[in-house]
Amino acid sequence: MNNTNVQARRHSPAEHLWADFEAGSVAGERGVSLREVPFQVMVGLRVDPLSDAGQRMGAVTGGLPATAGQVTTAPSGNGGAGISTLWLAPDEFLVVGLEEGVPGTLAASLVAALGDGAGQAIELSSNRTTFELSGPSARAVLEKSCAADLHPRSFATGTAITTEITKIPTILWKTGDDSFLIFPRSSFADYLGRWFLDGMREFASGGAPWR
Template identity: 45%
Template sequence: MVERTAVLERRRSPLQRMARELETGSSANAALREVPFLAQIGLRVVADTPSAAALEAALSGPLPEGVGDVTGLPGDRHVLWLAPDEFLLITPDEADGGDDPVRITDELTAALGELPGQVVDLSANRTTLELRGPRAQEVLDKSCRLDLDPVAFPVGSALVTLLGTVGVVLWRVTPDTWRIMPRSSFATHTAQWLLDGMREFV
């Protein structure tokens, strides 16, 4: 356990060096921060099959049923719908009481057994930016072609889209809180893009 704690303490997130820049570029109108090290497990199964049922039993909750759906699970876990046979399980950082992504992956893989499907640890593939505040939607409206009106994109929805030219997962957590998940290699670009869009609201 001591060794595992030491490993967690030595992690470096994609935007760690930008922490100060994110802070100074934020305001009460629109605040940006990184939420690093969330466990992200990719799930590939066809809905309404024995494979899906096996994963749902292991997760203690249902997979999302349609485009944009997000289901909440015990332990502050969430599953996002990405495609008809593709889902993303997100859990809190292991250092904050969340699950070890390797253990989750092993458990879900074991639950599938010989059934068709795939479970892959994607935790290092993306980081998470949280944009919060009463002008957050306006910041996103500048570079996202989706209709982000609460009627079209309600709380608890998540979609794969483009932010500028970067592919992201966009998740509306509360009316004024968004989670933006770019691939780690595009994290700096995405953060700088958002900061630029926030300037008029500082």
């Protein structure tokens, strides 16, 4: 089976909720929008960023983050969104390809960069899905059940953290003043997607569907 057939037969963890996400998203001063960003390539890294192996891996990813919450980004060679690396721990990182790709390709490049050094690069593309929550009320929706302090003075744009949303462990990345990417494990996609929809309902009053 070729890659085209594989891509055509894939189904994302929250695909069955896409119509609900569209219907539940509203525009306006209190607007909030929800969508799933499916099939992003993800690779988990464990390596000392100061080691030779870490430096080689950093050359592939555009550099490994050095501090808690930091995200580094490498531009795509074909003009796309490229890849970003999120800090999870001093020697643990999540590399995310912000465009649909073939799972395994990025991981293979990072394994090659690791060589015989101490560390690991593991293909995790099927391990998590991605939700994008955006709009003026996006933070208010998250604050209903997020364990972290999401005020801008504590959670700056461009920062990514590990936290819990409605007791589900997840990774939360603030990509803009009013936009967030959320990375739950795939098995929690249905539950978390429905929770977001429920949290968005109060902002639909008087609003118009998001387009």
